[in-house]
Amino acid sequence: MREQILRVDHLSKAFVMHAIDRRVESLREVSFTVGRGEHLALAGASGAGKSSLLRCIHRTYLPDSGRVTLTTDAGPIELTSLSDRHMARLRGRDFGYVSQFLQAPPRMGPLELVTGAARRRGLGPRAAADAAAEALGLLGVDELLWDVDCAVLSGGERQRVNLAAGTVSPPQLLLLDEPVSALDPANRERALQRIEQLRAQDVSVVAVYHDMQIIRRLADRVLVMENGRVIAEGDPTDVLGRHITALEEVAL
Amino acid sequence: MTIQDLLDRTDQNDDRPVVLDEQGKREVRRAVLSGICIPGYQVPFGSREMPVARGWGSGGLQVTVAIGGRDDTIKVIDQGDDEGVNAVNLRRLIAGTLGARTTADTRECTITQSRHRIPEERLHSDQVLVLQVPVSEPLRPVEKSIPECDRMHAEAEYAKIWVAMYEDLVTGGVVNASSGYPVLVNDRYLMSPSPIPRWDVPRLSGAEQLTVLAHGRDKKIYAVPPHTTVVPVTFDDVPFEVEYAAGARCELCGSQDVYLVETRDGGYLCSDTEWCARVRDGDIDPIRHELQVPRSHYPDPGRRVRNAGIELVGRSGLDHTEAVGRTAPGQEWSLAVEHLTKVFGGRLGSSAVRAVDDVTFDVAPGEALGIIGESGSGKSTVMRCIVGEEHATSGVVRLAAVDEGRTNVLDLDDSRRRALRIGLMSVVHQDPAAGLDLRISAGGNIAERLTAAGWRSFWDIRQRAAALLDRVEVPLDRIDDVVGQFSGGMRQRVQIAKALASEPEVLLLDEPTTGLDASVAAGVLDLLRELIAEREIAVVVVSHDFQVIRALTDRALVMHRGTVIEEGLTDQLLADPHRAYTQRLVAAAHV
Numbered sequence: 024m025r026e027q028i029l030r031v032d033h034l035s036k037a038f039v040m041h042a043i044d045r046r047v048e049s050l051r052e053v054s055f056t057v058g059r060g061e062h063l064a065l066a067g068a069s070g071a072g073k074s075s076l077l078r079c080i081h082r083t084y085l086p087d088s089g090r091v092t093l094t095t096d097a098g099p100i101e102l103t104s105l106s107d108r109h110m111a112r113l114r115g116r117d118f119g120y121v122s123q124f125l126q127a128p129p130r131m132g133p134l135e136l137v138t139g140a141a142r143r144r145g146l147g148p149r150a151a152a153d154a155a156a157e158a159l160g161l162l163g164v165d166e167l168l169w170d171v172d173c174a175v176l177s178g179g180e181r182q183r184v185n186l187a188a189g190t191v192s193p194p195q196l197l198l199l200d201e202p203v204s205a206l207d208p209a210n211r212e213r214a215l216q217r218i219e220q221l222r223a224q225d226v227s228v229v230a231v232y233h234d235m236q237i238i239r240r241l242a243d244r245v246l247v248m249e250n251g252r253v254i255a256e257g258d259p260t261d262v263l264g265r266h267i268t269a270l271e272e273v274a275l
Numbered sequence: 276m277t278i279q280d281l282l283d284r285t286d287q288n289d290d291r292p293v294v295l296d297e298q299g300k301r302e303v304r305r306a307v308l309s310g311i312c313i314p315g316y317q318v319p320f321g322s323r324e325m326p327v328a329r330g331w332g333s334g335g336l337q338v339t340v341a342i343g344g345r346d347d348t349i350k351v352i353d354q355g356d357d358e359g360v361n362a363v364n365l366r367r368l369i370a371g372t373l374g375a376r377t378t379a380d381t382r383e384c385t386i387t388q389s390r391h392r393i394p395e396e397r398l399h400s401d402q403v404l405v406l407q408v409p410v411s412e413p414l415r416p417v418e419k420s421i422p423e424c425d426r427m428h429a430e431a432e433y434a435k436i437w438v439a440m441y442e443d444l445v446t447g448g449v450v451n452a453s454s455g456y457p458v459l460v461n462d463r464y465l466m467s468p469s470p471i472p473r474w475d476v477p478r479l480s481g482a483e484q485l486t487v488l489a490h491g492r493d494k495k496i497y498a499v500p501p502h503t504t505v506v507p508v509t510f511d512d513v514p515f516e517v518e519y520a521a522g523a524r525c526e527l528c529g530s531q532d533v534y535l536v537e538t539r540d541g542g543y544l545c546s547d548t549e550w551c552a553r554v555r556d557g558d559i560d561p562i563r564h565e566l567q568v569p570r571s572h573y574p575d576p577g578r579r580v581r582n583a584g585i586e587l588v589g590r591s592g593l594d595h596t597e598a599v600g601r602t603a604p605g606q607e608w609s610l611a612v613e614h615l616t617k618v619f620g621g622r623l624g625s626s627a628v629r630a631v632d633d634v635t636f637d638v639a640p641g642e643a644l645g646i647i648g649e650s651g652s653g654k655s656t657v658m659r660c661i662v663g664e665e666h667a668t669s670g671v672v673r674l675a676a677v678d679e680g681r682t683n684v685l686d687l688d689d690s691r692r693r694a695l696r697i698g699l700m701s702v703v704h705q706d707p708a709a710g711l712d713l714r715i716s717a718g719g720n721i722a723e724r725l726t727a728a729g730w731r732s733f734w735d736i737r738q739r740a741a742a743l744l745d746r747v748e749v750p751l752d753r754i755d756d757v758v759g760q761f762s763g764g765m766r767q768r769v770q771i772a773k774a775l776a777s778e779p780e781v782l783l784l785d786e787p788t789t790g791l792d793a794s795v796a797a798g799v800l801d802l803l804r805e806l807i808a809e810r811e812i813a814v815v816v817v818s819h820d821f822q823v824i825r826a827l828t829d830r831a832l833v834m835h836r837g838t839v840i841e842e843g844l845t846d847q848l849l850a851d852p853h854r855a856y857t858q859r860l861v862a863a864a865h866v
Contacts, residue, residue, distance in 0.1 A: 040858070
């Protein structure tokens with residue numbers, strides 16, 4: 024039995040859109056756990072609530088009810104009720120979130136961005152710069168691009184920079200939202216290898232993928248989501264065989 | 276003794292002209308006594324009309340007439356000359372009024388009234404020197420507002436005079452003030468010893484005589500009592516210099532170590548005509564005179580700023596790695612605001628406005644908090660109440676660095692709050708003109724903050740200014756350019772450098788990029804982000820611009836009609852706003 028890193032209990036989230044006077048249910052009573060070094064994949068159709076789940080854990084979305092408990096060096100911490108200040112400090116240092124699209128401050132280059140991420144994880148200035156260079160290199164980001172404004176990079180380059188920032192000096196838990204969706208086959212292979220290496224570093228991963236082959240290759244376990252609920256959970260080969268075949272076939 | 280004898284000893288019983296009645300004399304004497312009690316402090320007095328034009332020594336005349344009597348011996352000099360027209364006339368007037376004797380010999384007189392000089396003969400403790408003053412306020416060249424000058428004296432806050440010195444040194448290489456060189460008296464009051472030349476300034480310090488300075492037009496009397504220190508204002512590493520030309524000597528008497536004036540054909544003469552005549556008669560005591568020669572202040576060109584051979588280092592001279600933000604004991608914050616409320620009272624039919632209503636937040640070192648809202652939401656008023664530019668109606672503001680956070684900063688008086696703005700808490704305003712003096716150089720603006728914080732070394736100040744300007748990417752060769760010639764973005768960078776000059780623990784940014792065009796604003800934003808990241812500083816950013824808030828802050832408050840309607844992590848507020856107002860605001864900003 025692995026040591027538990029993350030525990031999500033009955034997490035629910037609805038968006039109230041005042042302008043059109045509508046309420047949209049996004050997550051309904053989602054519960055699961057993640058063990059140390061475990062790779063948990065989230066599968067399901069678009070709009071099923073996969074990304075919302077990651078964002079609720081990261082508190083980019085504020086959950087309505089339920090609990091998210093993260094095990095840190097200082098013991099378990101409940102995230103949904105944590106003060107903003109402590110949440111801001113915890114982010115980046117104790118767990119990371121790699122969004123689907125890179126959000127870089129204006130005029131910031133990849134190296135500076137990734138170095139900043141490494142600094143937040145406690146590395147000194149020199150060590151952070153070295154780690155950032157290594158992370159960018161591992162993901163095949165051309166050194167010529169390291170100091171240019173992130174805004175001029177291509178979609179695939181941005182995604183690799185984003186993944187580099189997430190995986191540099193990795194925290195014990197990473198939330199990855201479609202980390203390889205925009206990559207060509209060669210770069211995609213590099214990125215997958217990098218994510219695979221995280222297991223060796225005992226990093227737990229919760230990731231959203233649309234490609235079932237990737238889930239079969241990387242994930243220890245998969246949650247299948249539909250309409251904001253978890254409808255199935257288990258070993259990828261079993262669960263995907265029963266629940267996703269139809270979807271996957273459509274995608275293929 | 277008969278009554279007639281007594282009357283004979285008073286001034287009333289003769290037919291001498293009265294230029295100052297007894298009431299006037301008593302008022303002048305009272306002002307002189309006050310001046311003696313507070314060395315260097317300008318005592319106001321009801322200056323009377325004198326039978327000389329104001330500006331011709333009317334102040335000095337009132338003092339001499341008020342403190343003098345029949346037993347005195349009066350000497351009057353003008354520009355060091357006993358026979359100047361003005362000196363002759365004043366002497367006759369004084370002697371005629373007091374019934375006193377007159378003399379040209381400094382050794383014999385009891386009162387010397389003078390313009391421009393202290394006699395070369397060393398004065399002793401039984402003598403009084405009365406100086407006629409053309410400019411009494413030493414701060415006049417740097418501050419036009421009289422109440423502001425009074426405030427600076429009251430708080431002994433003389434940063435502006437240091438900035439003027441700094442500006443003189445970077446533009447001319449030497450301090451320009453000739454007569455009226457500013458001095459610090461008794462380590463407290465800044466005083467203009469005008470009208471004496473720099474040569475005589477060191478001779479005032481620790482002197483045996485009482486010196487009374489009077490300005491008839493400004494209605495001010497001030498004094499330097501015997502044995503009082505008088506220190507010319509100068510940087511620790513820039514020597515104060517007296518007027519002295521090596522090798523120059525008086526054409527008449529041959530004196531060298533006296534104050535000499537240049538003649539039209541390039542020669543020199545003693546400024547003090549009495550001294551010159553006595554040297555020629557062999558009637559001087561050279562050893563007594565030597566005691567007063569300001570030899571240690573003779574010019575040494577090798578030590579001047581231009582010749583010091585010091586290179587500006589730039590940003591590598593910055594070291595703020597040891598700067599650790601302070602928090603209150605048992606708390607996490609450097610700055611805490613509790614239930615802050617500001618009501619602008621209604622008048623002339625308009626109703627009262629609650630501009631800020633019960634606002635509460637705190638900020639930790641290394642944390643940046645955003646306050647976002649549209650115009651009129653009260654966000655800038657919150658900032659102004661914290662800074663002290665506006666008086667809050669109620670509420671509490673605490674700083675960890677002030678009394679470990681126990682004191683409500685809002686209860687401190689204005690001078691204490693001003694002091695906080697110099698050291699602890701810095702503001703970057705939307706308009707650079709609000710935080711900078713556009714008439715002085717970039718370096719001078721930073722020098723103002725540093726001198727106010729107690730820096731007294733010219734080169735330390737200059738190196739620090741250079742390092743900060745380099746850090747904010749202002750080219751080093753523009754350090755001595757007047758800020759008014761800078762572009763908007765460059766001015767804002769200088770303002771940021773000034774705000775960081777004294778390594779504040781709290782930094783308040785009020786719409787820091789709002790007046791700038793997009794590309795310049797991006798550069799300034801970029802810089803602020805780096806500066807915040809490299810310091811353990813508590814930052815509050817007020818802006819209506821989500822881009823600014825997103826780029827700089829971790830947490831944010833949304834203000835609407837004076838109240839905080841929503842708060843959260845900045846990315847959460849933008850991605851998942853809850854209140855209808857915030858949703859509209861976010862939607863309108865397209866972020």
